[in-house]
Amino acid sequence: MIERSSQESTADPNKAVTAPVVLIPALSPDSRLVELARKVLAGESARLIVVDDGSDAPSGTVFDELKTMPSCTVLRHDENKGKGRALKTGMEFFLANFPDSVGVVTADCDGQHTPVDIQAVADELSAHPDDLILGVRDFSGAEIPPKSRFGNNLTKRIFRLLTGLDVTDTQTGLRGIPASQMKLLHALDGERFEYELNMLLACKQHGVAVRQIRIATIYLENNSGTHFNPLTDSIRVYLVFLKFISSSLISFLVDYGSFLLWLAVFSSLMTPVAVVFWAGIVSRVVSSAVNYTINRKVVFKSDAKYSPVKYYILAAVLMVISSASVAGLSTIAGGGAPLFKILVDSLLFIASFTVQREWVFSTKKNTNL
Secondary structure, eight states: OEEEOTTOOOOOTTSOOOSOEEEEEESSOOHHHHHHHHHHHTSTTOOEEEEEESOOGGGHHHHHHHHTSTTEEEEEESSOOOHHHHHHHHHHHHHHHOTTSOEEEEOOSSSOSOHHHHHHHHHHHHHSTTSEEEEEOOOOSTTSOHHHHHHHHHHHHHHHHHHOOOOSOTTOSOEEEEGGGHHHHHTSSOSSTHHHHHHHHHHHHTTOOEEEEEOOOOOGGGGTTOOOOTTHHHHHHHHHHHHHTHHHHHHHHHHHHHHHHHHHHHTTTSOHHHHHHHHHHHHHHHHHHHHHHHIIIIISOOOOTTHHHHHHHHHHHHHHHHHHHHHHHHHHHTSOHHHHHHHHHHHHHHHHHHHIIIIISOOOOOOOO
16 A cells, blocks of 8 residues: 655646656655755755655654655555665656656665765756666775675676676665656566666666766765665575576576486497587587577567577587587596586686677667766
């Protein structure tokens, strides 16, 4: 159930509203949210949507005060549904009530985003109304909590490996979301913190440009106000990556299973070198069909021209390298082909994924980082 405050504002159909609307998901906020709301609403033509994501009773006075502010809409979930769902609720209200606005600027409720930075992201969104705008923090300072620095560095490196995009702050809550892309982004999976990562992956897959601007890095009281659970929410975030590379894991299982089956059937009929080499060829042929189909339809969601031709050129090259390497290593070692298969293909995985991302399925649309 979603409750809506009586003070909500809607766009005047006779008056164009082009400035971005600020959207803040809030869970049990304190007076800092009231202070931020006042400063945001002090701007010309400012509009604010706050989503109360099932907050506790003591924070009720904060939302009561927000409801008295002109041009501020307070929406409420009757129970905590997660940051992703709160953002989607705000987007739904935006799409229904601000058809002439360029988009929304999302910000956190805990004081980490300043009015100056919120306005900077709004200005960038107005200048680039079809792009996703990220307000990114600098994690190199000594004042950054170690767990935040480690988590961000790990996530951005994995993200760069999978997408080729150098996003320096993958979990930033300060974002400019264009109205032109909002239906696409609203439909994404993810109800909690993983939704923000899904948003970035979707931009890569659908050719939505991503722009980054530097913002202040603020951690109040060692980031004690965050509702990010280091265990459960981290698992949700990294499961997004696992899903993204699931095609490679599935293809590997098909490849390895075919490889072992060929060895079991033909070991007594062929020389050791020949059986290992042909096992590699056959297993690659079988798994490549699976890998191509899943990557094109699920992972990269690509309609790139000539992708089948490009893919099978790549698959042929990798097939020969893999088969020759495993056959050679197992001959030198006097056995151990199944183990060498895992080692060689693990090394080839990174090369294969990168070439598929940048050449086979690339549409070359994401260029504005």
